[in-house]
Every structure is written in structure tokens, then in C-alpha cells.
């Protein structure tokens with residue numbers, strides 16, 4: 221699909237990096253001069269704006285964390301006065317105090333521009349009808365997608381969340397061609413539609429979905445695309461970045477992060493060291509043009525890898541892969557970072573065992589041990605011990621090669637592993653520190 | 654002909670922890686199912702309980718409903734002669750025919766000892782044993 225902003229989206233990588241450096245440098249000078257919070261943080265880390273002499277020097281800058289926004293509640297780390305703001309969004313946060321994000325007119329403009337580029341890279345434009353089934357209000361999803369879709373000339377149907385049957389009627393009557401919502405809500409729409417006798421695939425004009433605000437997988441994409449007859453695109457963002465901000469293109473090979481708006485680094489969650497392209501680590505973003513609430517090296521807590529080679533679509537900007545999990549879930553085993561989500565992904569590729577698991581970490585002498593408990597699937601259950609041992613060893617081998625840590629696997633009876641999400645039950649850490 | 658000697662054994666996946674065998678036996682007893690024979694094969698942290706029961710389908714359903722992983726396995730039961738060499742006779746009959754024994758266990762029935770065998774070629778094994786004068790348990794006796 222042709223770029224919305226060809227000059228920027230197809231900028232040669234060298235030129236893009238020079239632009240990023242220029243923007244970073246002026247951001248750091250501006251913050252050092254006018255933002256007390258970040259000036260103090262730079263001083264604590266003994267960094268001066270003059271130390272930023274090339275793009276890689278971004279790694280010298282101190283990180284920002286979610287806690288900084290909470291501590292600065294409501295607006296103590298803002299860089300703009302209230303009379304310069306055109307909007308607030310507030311994220312409730314599952315733990316602790318809420319965080320407030322303020323927007324200048326230019327912040328809203330850049331947010332819409334970013335999504336306009338993403339939406340149009342998937343073929344959304346004039347003539348389309350986009351149903352926005354993200355929540356409207358303090359949450360950023362609804363209004364964010366709304367402004368981005370209007371920007372590319374699509375007609376927006378702001379249904380927000382809820383009253384699903386009415387959403388399906390409107391989808392048919394107004395010939396909706398695109399939807400923005402969470403993947404689980406889209407599955408719910410599909411189910412409700414079937415109960416109403418409506419096939420999304422055959423009885424509507426829906427042809428694409430922008431799905432995000434919760435983790436989902438390639439398996440889920442295949443299911444949604446086959447069942448509903450649409451292309452399903454990943455959309456990424458958090459309120460700290462503005463809201464939903466970046467999407468995949470029709471290639472579906474990662475999410476394009478517009479380099480003139482955001483500088484991506486992937487860092488080792490334990491050491492903060494910058495990792496090379498392709499390596500999995502914590503997504504860290506510097507918003508290069510954000511005015512009201514600047515974010516520098518913001519540790520988002522999501523795990524992914526960055527891909528720097530240009531995309532087949534012709535856009536040159538870096539891309540990030542699917543979010544693999546949350547840093548909060550990280551375990552350090554014999555000095556190696558291990559994420560429960562890696563275990564989950566590895567198990568999905570082994571049909572002989574179910575997808576449920578439990579990790580038990582212990583320490584024998586000075587050495588950490590990791591045990592993964594899995595259930596043998598019904599099809600794979602053999603009454604021959606030797607065949608069960610083959611399955612056990614195959615899972616051990618697969619986990620070892622994806623985690624780089626040796627793992628013991630225990631086959632357990634079905635139904636004995638925790639079914640619900642959450643680290644508390646999936647990981648049992650018996651190491652006494 | 655050979656089919657009538659194929660006995661349907663149920664196999665149950667079990668963790669090696671106290672009380673699992675009792676749970677299986679208790680569930681079958683509560684469902685009014687009789688166990689003729691059973692054996693336990695253990696490995697690293699898990700095991701397989703193998704049992705001959707009078708109502709294999711009912712046993713399968715009962716245990717599956719309770720969340721156990723259960724499968725059927727075809728086995729044969731060879732009646733053992735009350736004389737020395739009974740076991741080695743059977744082993745050599747099967748060995749001569751190139752049939753592998755996956756596992757074996759014995760139980761003592763109403764009229765003498767019975768050896769339960771899982772082999773890789775069941776019908777072949779039945780023909781060989783009958784052809785050499787062996788006596789096999791009828792499937793109907795246990796099911």
C-alpha cells in the first residue's frame with residue numbers, strides 16, 4: 221500500500237538516523253533546560269546534554285519508569301503548562317496510583333499522523349468505514365484510533381465497547397470495512413454474530429481489523445483471519461507513548477515504529493545494556509517529538525526484539541516483533557534470563573504435551589535448577605514407558621534450546637496444573653535468597 | 654478367530670506420589686468394576702498403571718471423568734503350566750517368530766497363573782502360541 225508520508229516513511233536509513241540524532245539532541249537540551257525532573261535525573265547520572273555526540277550516546281541517558289509517572293502524579297513531570305494542553309488521558313493501572321498523560325495540540329497531531337501512516341500501510345483510506353470498538357474516554361484506545369482513521373479519510377463509527385448485537389447490526393447496515401478493538405472482543409463479536417445467524421465472513425463487508433491492547437499470538441491471528449475472513453493487524457502502544465501508536469503493514473512482518481517519532485532500544489532487563497537487533501529484551505522507547513509529557517528511554521516492560529532491515533513494503537523504519545511477555549515475569553536462572561512466555565511458546569510447538577505448565581525453580585547447593593511440569597496430551601499418551609520418556613526428553617531438549625538453560629521436565633496428570641494466567645501460580649520459586 | 658483372544662487392558666497415567674494407586678482402585682471399586690490384574694511401571698517421576706478389569710469401557714469412562722489420562726491397549730493372557738519352564742517356553746515361541754515382548758506381568762487366576770503380554774504383533778503372537786499348544790485367556794473372560 222502506498223505510504224501516507226512517502227518522504228518520511230521511505231527515508232534512507234542513514235538519513236533517518238541523522239534526523240533521529242538531531243531530534244534527540246534538541247530533546248535532551250530542552251529537557252535539561254526546562255524539565256526539572258529529568259534534569260535532576262541526568263545530574264544524578266552525571267550526564268550532560270553535551271555528552272550526546274552521536275545517536276548511540278542515547279545509551280548514556282538515564283531510563284524512565286512507570287513509577288516515575290506515578291510518583292509525579294498528576295502532572296509534576298509535564299513539560300507544558302496546563303493552558304498549552306488540549307487533552308488529558310488517565311490510565312487506571314492495575315497496581316497503585318493512576319497515571320495522567322497530557323497532550324499539546326502537536327502531540328495529538330503526531331499521534332494521528334503516526335496512526336495514519338500505520339492504517340494506510342494496511343490499505344485503510346477514503347471509502348472505508350472503521351468501527352472503533354475500543355473504549356472511549358479516559359482510555360486512549362477509542363479516541364486514538366478514531367483520530368487516526370479520520371486522518372486517512374475513513375468514515376468512523378465510534379461504537380466503543382459493549383452492546384455487541386447492536387454493533388453487529390451497525391456493522392452490516394453501514395457496511396463497515398475495518399474494525400479496531402481487542403482481539404478477544406473481536407472473537408466475542410464473531411461468536412455473538414453466529415448466535416444471531418450472521419457470518420462475519422459472508423454477511424458483512426469487514427475486511428481488516430487492528431487488534432491490540434492485550435497480548436495475542438500468531439495462532440490467534442490465523443484463527444481470526446480464517447474464521448472471520450479478514451486480515452488481522454497488530455497495533456501497539458501504551459498511554460505513556462500517547463496511546464495505540466504503531467501497526468503492522470500488509471506484510472505482517474512486525475510493527476513499524478516511525479523513527480522520526482520514536483527511538484527504539486531493546487535492553488537487557490537485568491543490566492539495562494542495549495542489545496543488538498534480533499535479540500529479545502525489554503522494549504525501551506524515547507519519544508523524540510512529544511511535548512507535554514516527554515518520555516526518554518522509557519522502560520515499557522514489554523519483551524520483544526527489533527528488526528532494522530527495511531520491510532518488503534518499502535518502508536525503512538525499524539520494526540518490532542510480537543510482544544513475548546512482561547519483564548515483571550522474568551526469572552534469572554544460573555545468570556540467564558528466562559521468561560515464562562518462552563516456555564509457553566516452546567510448548568505450543570510440541571503437540572505431545574498440553575499448553576499448560578508450571579515452572580518450579582529451586583537451588584541445589586550453589587546451582588539453580590529449573591523444573592517444568594507439563595501434561596501429556598490425550599493423543600500422545602502411550603502405555604509404554606519408553607515412549608513417554610521420549611516425549612519427556614523431547615520437551616527437555618526443546619526447552620533447553622530455546623531458553624539456553626538445562627531444564628528437567630516432569631510429566632504430570634491432566635488437570636493438575638494451574639489453568640489461569642498469572643505468575644503467582646505458573647512459577648514457584650523455592651530459592652531462599 | 655485370533656480376535657477373541659485379544660484382551661482390552663486399560664492403561665492409566667499416574668504421577669509417582671502417594672495415594673494415586675489407591676485413588677484409581679477406589680474409583681473403580683465405587684463404580685462396581687472388578688480388577689483381575691494390575692501392574693505398575695515406573696519411570697522418572699511418573700508411572701503407568703495397567704489393569705485388566707471386567708468392564709473396560711466403563712472403567713475408561715469413569716477414570717477419564719475423574720481427570721485421569723486413560724488408554725486401551727491390546728494384550729494377550731497366556732495360561733502358565735504348573736511345571737518348570739513355562740515362561741521360557743512362551744519366550745522362545747515368540748522369540749523364534751521374531752515377535753517382541755514390550756512388557757509382561759503375571760497374576761494368579763482361579764485356575765492357575767496367567768502371564769499378560771504386550772507384544773508388537775498381537776495376532777501373530779496368538780497364532781504362534783496356539784499353534785505350539787499354548788493356552789490363551791479368552792477376551793470374554795475378562796470383559
Ligand SMILES: [Zn+2]
Pocket residue numbers: 468469470471476531532533534535
Ligand atoms: Zn512494511
